[in-house]
Amino acid sequence: MTPDDATLVVGATGTTGSRTAAQLIGAGRHVKAASRHASAVPGAEPVRFDWYDPASHVEALDGVDRVYLVPPVGDPGPASVMLPFLQQARAAGVHRAVLLSSSAIPEGGPAVGAVHQALPGLFDEWAVLRPSWFMQNFTGTHVHARSIREHGSILTATGSGRVGFVDADDIAAVATRTLIDDPAPNADLILTGPEALSYDDIATIVTEVTGQPVAHHHLTYDQFRDRLTAQVSPEFAAMLAGLDRAIAEGAEDRTTDAVQRLTGRPPRSFREVAEREMARQ
Template structure:
């Protein structure tokens, strides 16, 4: 069944945006796939979009009544960029907004937490997806995946802390429900996989399934912060390293039933994902 209007998917070539756009088009919904390169997405209308280029915003919003929001990547204070756009979106006719945030960031917290806090005041229909850390971090283009492929190493400051890693396909499935169900969630949704795993556990699964040794190398907060600072701004590096430290202290050691409840199927386990991909993280 097709919804009235068009769903604008920002970040339509990214990890969750591409999957969300694909699921929406497969279900018959009209989709405008927004990205900086306007890369074609099967069944969707491509449109160039850059958070930092207001000249791209009007065309992206034209005729859209729903929007899936991927914050600007690597931005320590995305609210300064996102909130003016969201006010413009509301004026343009968008009535439902679904924001991708993080389980580590509450409403009013750092980074996208300020956008989360503002969303209910901007739209009558809304949802904030707060997924745990992505399973695809170990199989895609994330730094962890690169170090696994190149060195057989995962470096974190998480110690033995556990995380309810979640499959991006499950995040996308929830995003589609949040965008298209007759009743908007009007709340934040904490998304996890079926089990909490340490990075030692992740390394063990990768080793067992792929047959190539993978180890978890434990760094201190300071070592992780300084390592990240060679790749991202210092302030952002400190925030990311702080998230690792929070994991070490147990902040992400939890699982929820949100994926099961909203999609009517269980979330995928990490071992199942790696087996289905035949070990691409170390290929």
């Protein structure tokens, strides 16, 4: 990396993209903040970027030597737009790519799993970040957060299954290190918080932090899928409900040391994040 090289942050106004851009800027890096409307990000160079508009990709890649990739939201087959872009990026001189995926999606799996599988063949320097569910789902604009604020409830089909919820700031801290540090990880990194919690545990902590009663309501897979179908396509609703069912069966009941290893500090607990962010509401 030279002083003139830029890091392209795709999704720079989103949950992890905005935090990653801010941390890169804080580290003295030149950041091109990519979003559909070229929105201003303090300290970054704004650039318009739309996954579905190849004409926007040329300017976005100009002068860039590494990229942080947030897949297009809600696209069940993002490889069809992401892989041509990544091939173009490599041809344009990008040599490091860091992909945001999910702990629920393995290499070669559905959705962004196909991009994960292709990434090592496209770039010599790479990392795939596979965070567990975001703690900010309960503190930001996610449906769970809105339900907590408006109804004092969380509705899932997760049963008593536990999740290693992770702070979006910790995800961004890992993203920053994987973009800056040498050598590149060239690894698949599952990111979690310090403990696995059930949604009942989350409701209890939010109640204690805010002083407002919050309850976790247990739905069946069918009930949860049908609720989601009113908001998204039936196929996407079935996939999301299936993720809850996987949690109920123990698929996310784990923690890792990846945040500690990559950042040199322990990941933040959900109680810490709730106290930091829910006090502002």
